[in-house]
Amino acid sequence: MESFVYKWQDRLMPIANKIGNQKFLVALRDSFIGTMPVIMTGSFALMINAFLSDLPSQFGWESFTSTFQWLVDLNWIIFKGSIPIVALLFLFTFGVNIAKIYKTDTTSAGLVAIASYVITIGNSISKTFMLEDTISSSLGKMLESVDGLTVNGNELGVTISGAIPIEQIGAKGYFTAIIIGVLAVMIFCKAMSQNWTIKLPDSVPPAIMKPFLSIIPTAIAMYVVGIITFLFQSLTGELMINWVYKVLQSPLLNMSQSFWAILLLVFLNKFFWFFGLHGGNVLAPVMASLFGVTMLANLEAYQAGAAIPYMWTDNSFGAFVWFDAIGLVIATFWQSKNQHYKEVAKLGILPMTFNIGEPVMYGIPIVLNPLIMIPYILTPLVMVTVAYFATYFGLVAPVTQNVTWVMPPVLYGFFATAFDWRAIVLSLVNIGISTLIYLPFVKMADKQQEV
Template identity: 60%
Template structure:
C-alpha cells in the first residue's frame, strides 16, 4: 500500500511540482521577492531595534533607555522610510529587471520601465476625508470654491495633487506592482524581440546603443499602461491600484488567514521537501506574494502604532513551525540506538540550531524515507495549528517583525512577535510536540530491519 502511494505521488505530484518550480514567470516572481531582501531586512532590523529601544523598555518603565537612544530611534525611522515604506517601488524594479532577464532583453531598461509604469498607474493626487460637525452654509460654499477642498454632508475632502501617494508604494501596492510590472515589461520585451527599435551604427558604444534601442519599446509599454490607467479611471472613477487592492489583494490576504490555508501551505511545503523538491521555492509565490505581503502590512501597522491587521505571516512559519527538525534531533539523542541516526544528529545539530536543515534532510535522510513520512508531514500540520490557535485566541502576539531566517528557534518567535515573552512558551510547547511526534518513529528505527531507512 505504501509503495503504491509513493509511486502514485511520484508519477502525479512530481511532474506538477517540477513544472511549478521551473515555470519562468513564477521563478521571476520568486527571484524578485528574494532580490528585495537586502532592503527589506535592513528596514526590518531598524524596526526591530526601535522595538528593542522603545516598546520593550516601555513595558518595564525603563524610559531612560528610550530617551538616551532617541538619536538612534530617529535614524531607524529614516531607514524605515527608505525601505519598508517604499517597498513596492523596490520590488517593481526587481520584478522588471527579472522579467527582462527571462526574455533576454536589457535588464536595466526593464527595471526602469517597470518602475516608471508603476508610478504611472498610481495617479497624481491624494484625497483624505475628515468628518466635521455642521458648519455655516456660507462657509461651506467658500470651502467648495477652494481647489482641492470639498465639503458635503459633514465630510471635508482634501485633495493634494502632484504627489506620489505614500500609501500606494508600501505593501499596499504589491499586487498592482505585479500586474503592472508584467504588463509593461512583457510588452517592452516583446517589442525588443521584434526589433521595434532605433537602428544605430555598429560603431556606437553599447553603453549608448542599448538605451537608445530601448526608447521605442519603453514608449509603447508606458503609453499602454497610461492609456489603461486613464481609461479605467474614466470608466470606474477608481485608480487601478485601489481596485486591485479592494478586489484582489484584500480578499487573498483574508483567505490566507484561514486556518485551512495556513495548514495546507505548511503541508504542501513539507510534502515537496519529502520528495526532494525545494518546497520553499515551489511555494514561494504564495509564501511571499500573500503571506509576505501580510508581514509587511503588520510591520507598517506596528511602526505606526495601529492595530495589527493579520494573525499569520510568512515569518510565523519560521517562528513556530519550521524548526520541527530540531525536535527530531532531540528525539534521536534521547532514544535512538541507530548509529547512523546518532552520527547524523551530531553533525546536524549545529546547522539545525540556525534553521539549516539540509544536512539532516539528505543525511539521515528524511527525504524519501518511508519511516519518516508520517512525522515529517504531521509536524507542520500540528505546529501550525497550535501556533495559529494561540495567536487567534490572543495568547501570543501576532508576528510583526521580519527576523532573519537563521535566528535560533525560541529566540526566533520572541523577536518576531516584538518581544512577547509568551512566544517563548509557545515555541517550547511546539518543540515538545515535535519531539513527541518524532519519538515513536525514532524508536522504530532502533529495529535492525530499519537500519538502512
C-alpha cells in the same frame, strides 16, 4: 510502503519540476527574493526601534528610550527607504527578471516597470482632520476658498495634488504591481525582439546605444498602460490600484488567513520535501505573493501604530513551524540507540539551531524514509494548529517583524512578535510537541537496527 513512496515520487517529480521551472513563476519568486537586502535592512531598523522603544515602555523605562532617541530617529529614516516603497523595489527586480527571460535590456525593463506602475496610481493625497469645535460659517467659507481644503461641520478635509500616496507604493500595491509589471515589460521585450528601435551607426558606443534602442519600446509600453489606465478610470470612476486591491488582493489575502488554507500549505511543503523536492521553492510564488504581502502589511501597520491587519504571515511559519524537525534531533539524543541517527544528530544539531535542516534531511535521511514520513508530515501540522489558534485567541501577539530565517528557534518567535514573551512559551511548547511525536518513531528505528 517503499513501493508506495517511489510511486508517488515518480508522479510528483514532473509536476513539481514543471511548476518550479515555469519561467514567469521563477521570475516572480526571484523578484521577491531580490528585494530582500533592502527589506531586511528596513526590518532590522524597525526591530531595533521595537527594542529601544516598545520593549522598555512595557516596563516603564522611558528614560532608556530617551537616551537612545537619536538612534530611534535614525532608524525611522532608514525604514522610509525600504518597506514603505516596497512595490517600487519589487517592480524594478520584476522587470529585470522578466527581461532576463527574453534576453533583452534589463535596466530599461526595470525602469519601464516602475514608470508604468506609477501611471496607474493616484496623484493626490486626501486627509480628514477633526476640529474641536464646529467652526463658524465665515471661517468655513474662508477655508473652502483655499484650493485643496473642504469643510464639513467640524471636519476639515485636506487634498494635496501632485503627490504620490505612500500607501499605494507599499504592500497595498503588490498585486497591481505584478499585473502592470508583466504587461508593461512583456510589451517592452516584444517590441525589442521585433527591433522596433532607433537605428544608430555601429560607431556609437554601447553605453549610449543601449538606452537609445529602448526608447521606442519604452514609449509603446508606457502608452499602452496609460491608455488602459485612462479608459479604466473613465469607465469605472476609480483607480485601477483601488479596484485590484478591492476585488483581487484583499479577498485573496483574507482567504490566506483561513486555518485550512494555512494547514494545506504546510502539508504541501512537507509533502514535496519528503519526496526530495524543495517545498519552499515549489510554493515560493504562492507564499511570497500572499504571506509575504501580509508580512509587509503588518510591518507597515506596526510602524504606524495602527491595528495589525493580518494574523498570519510568512514569518509566522518561521517563528513557530519550520523548525519542526528539531524534535527528531532531540528525541535521538534523548532515547535513541541507533548509532547512525546519533551521528547525524551530532553533525546536524548546530546547523539546525540556525534553521538549516539539510544535514538531517539527507543524513538520517528524512527524504524518502517511509518510517519517518508520518511524523515528518504530522509534526508541522500539529505545530501550526497550536500556533494558529494561540494567535487567533490572543494568547500570543501576531508576527509583525521581518526576522532573518537563520534566527534560532524560540528567539525567532520572540523577535518576530516584537518581543512578546509569550512567543517564547509557544515556541518551547511546539518543540516539545515535535519531540513527543518523533519519539516513538525514533524507538522504532532502534528496533530496525537490532533486526
